[in-house]
Amino acid sequence: MKKIIISVIYCGLLFVSCSQEDFENDPQTSNEILDQSDLLNAQELLSIQEINDIIANEFKQNGSFDWQGASDQLLWSAAVQGGGLLTIGYGGEGEFAREGRSAEYDDLKASLLNIISSQDNRTATDVLVYEDEVLNYMDVQITSLSSIKTLRATDNIRYLDPSGYSFYQQPIDQTAQSRSSKGCSFDASVLNSADSRVISPNALVSWNFDEHNIEQAWSLSTGAGVTVGVIDTGLSPDQSKLNTSGINDGDSNGRSVEKYGTYIDSAWWWSNNLDGPNDRCGHGTNMASAIAAPRNDDFQPVGVAYNCNLVSYRGTADVVLDDYHERKGVSNALKALANRSDVKIISMSIGYPWSIGNVKDAVKYAYSKGKLIFAAGGTSTSATNWYGVIFPASMDEAVAVTGITDNGQYDRCDVCHSGSKIEFTIVMQRDGDDNRTGAVLGYNDGDNDYVGGSSVATATTAGIAALVWSRYPGWSRSQVLNRLRQSSDLYPNKDGSYGWGNIDAFQAVQ
Template sequence: MKTQLSLLALAATIIITSCQKDEIQNYGTFDLNVETLSQESDTFLTIEQINTYIDKSFSEKGSFSWDDAPANVLWSAAVHGHELITVGYGGEGESFREAKSTRLENIQDDIVNVVSASEGLTKSAVKYIADDVLNVIDIQVTSLETIRTLRATPDIRYLEPNGYSFYELKPAQGPAVKSSSGCNFDGANLLAADYRTVAPNALVSWTFDRHNIEQAWSLSTGAGITVGVIDTGLSASQPKLGSEFTDGFSINSRTVQKYGTFIDSPWWWSNNYDGPNDKCGHGTSMAATIAAPRNDENMPVGVAYDSNLVSYRATEDVVLNDYHERKGVSDALKALGNRSDVKIISMSVGYPWSIGNVRDAVKYAYNRGKLIFAAGGTSLNFTNWYPVIFPASMSETVAVTGITDAMGYNQCDTCHDGSQIEFTVVMERDNDNGRTGVTLGFYDGDNDYVGGSSVATATTAGIAALVWAKHPSWSRTQVLNKLRQSADLYPYKDNNYGYGNIDANLAVQ
């Protein structure tokens, strides 16, 4: 359960929150300078010292990985994070298994045996959870020597303290700034300049016009394509994403499904699933941007208003700093990967550095042909110089960011850019109070504004659904290539903005 939040995150953000703190026994910590933190030692570190080490890595390398951390840093973070270590095992690149494997089962058994021997426990007393698809095991570790022994064990791909959730990425100067981490329940009164009304009385966001989305509807509305959204779920109070999903001109045969993989518990071994309903607001906004019906009630329509929707409440907010959020996203990716009807996955959530079990799950879904869109990152305007966040930083995902409506390409106030970005979406007024696109609100009858690289990602996923619906026999590669060819910078790829803005009308030709 989170109790402290850090740095504005309206999209897959780079900023991290803090969660409930453990009671840590006295391991005998010492005062250490920054240089000493990078050296191997037997010293148990405080949360402040661990975060100083992480800050140093970001400052010097522009990135952070637990693989590079001294064993005592990893051990200290694990102890602070409910004594949990996530172990990725198998050969290099062996993220998952397609069938039963005695070899992999033996490796997993070896890991449990190592922990049992090092911790002085019987094998039955070792607390662990083994994934049934990914080559990943979550296991309780209390000893520094156990960490060192595991690192020396063959066929270990990574060790990560997945329960550590106390890091706050700071701006270049000054203290961290607290925020709501992308959550919002309040509706908004829309200004007339920010939408147009189309039959049968639906509102089209001004941002759609920058990508010729309404023109594309004459050729495709997304019918027959199913989009999976991994986020904070769908509001039980927004019927346009429930019982009224086929309202207005949207086809009666389309469907919306809601699932939940997030567990609301301070204990990593809990199985207390918290259901599919949004308690943040972010997931509702993203799903609405993609697939809200072309309604007759003066409310915003989605990009692919005839597409099917599968929503997974995998996170509490947009920041994947909690073990159960990481596991929730991993489980949602596996579930969507296993569905033959799901073509596209949209993820407007993230974290500053790579998370092993999520990374493995992305590869699993990608291996099953899914076209995965991920947000490049959203934070405060004085921290948006940080790199593209994870999982948008992966080659298996398509990274998207937001820009303003100024001439040329102008980074939105809170959006990240970088070499991994594939596409941009116009989602912010440049000189008019920074207003963003319009979408459904959290409650019945409410409209709202939504911005950042989150909505840019959802918009792009919707455009992809339009293209795939027009060409249902196409592969993921063909759809992605068509999106690239329809973007206004193609064949040039800008180092910060990728292929730029997609022309949806051109893309569906």
């Protein structure tokens, strides 16, 4: 399949392919960022392979991994192997954000910086990398194991994450043949004639929309008046139907599209040059199409909520949040959407096998502002999709979605994850043919494409939610979510792997 949220997961770990631009992935190069004389006995520093082996064993034994349960040595080694970066979530339990500056929090931050500077023999200014203005976290650079030990013994620390370590993920199964594509593709596809049909004024309806009665739902709601935020890889500047020039094409009218970028495309964590809103991957364009592509007059796929407003954030380079700038970019995008009163729904077809502290804080912040957040349950190879629902779909504040085939038996798609955290399913793959999935707009004008996995399932569900909220604009998030549940196949008996099952969009908007 071309577009997948976690392209390759080996025992829950991502194999991230390297390029010439990723030269900092070399552990020797990255370690040179730090003064090696500041490190403790080199024998105490675990190698990348040793760190990965420990993580792999944790996955095999418990099916999950969390840095908060790691040993001091493991956490310190991962931080050092990731350029010394450590994210500190501070404050008491549940204190993930604040409104404005606080003397109490300022004193706490100062005390934490003093701990590191005294243990590492560096100034607080040298230690601090980034301080968030809304969320209660900061990024620092550490060198000593004693800093980790002292911080862990300090009150009012919610988490410590080695936020640069992900450059070094390795496949657990060394015999595996494939490498991660990270969900990116600019390819176009010639759609099978059986995978779409024409409706007025000459738009294509993807075959899987009929599995959810989406066209029938359009008789009552088209998403007008609802704004959906998409955090992904951005929007293609070459796909006019998702830009200002074509978002109101055909029967789509009176709506807007906005594009922003919070991602920094740099190999170096200290860079602060934002990359802009344009998609350089293709995945974000496909997801936006599934939600909001116009009901056009050009024989191209229409989105579920073809009259909704769209706000796109390029928060990441690809679908796997394995980079310091991607995590920070997604966190900042969540904050921005959270603070917009017009945004009702946030769709995130991106993720990571385990929790990321600053993204987790941002999800909680957006949820506290009343946003309905949909997240992809996870996608990998068919040999490795045993791993459960990924982050942030694994959070209680997010609604997890996965994809299934059209055989009517609730069989997940070849590359989709399932599990107890799943709330909804979307039919998005022909049974026995993983190349025939949902039909969407391609990266360039005139291009059509297939896109599958839990990614498109999530975007489709976000679009259905927009139809419901457009039909009932005075409803709360809970009312919209409950209507989606009540309109699903398996309600009121939630399945342990597929949640409430397939949503009937027509029933949901009645």
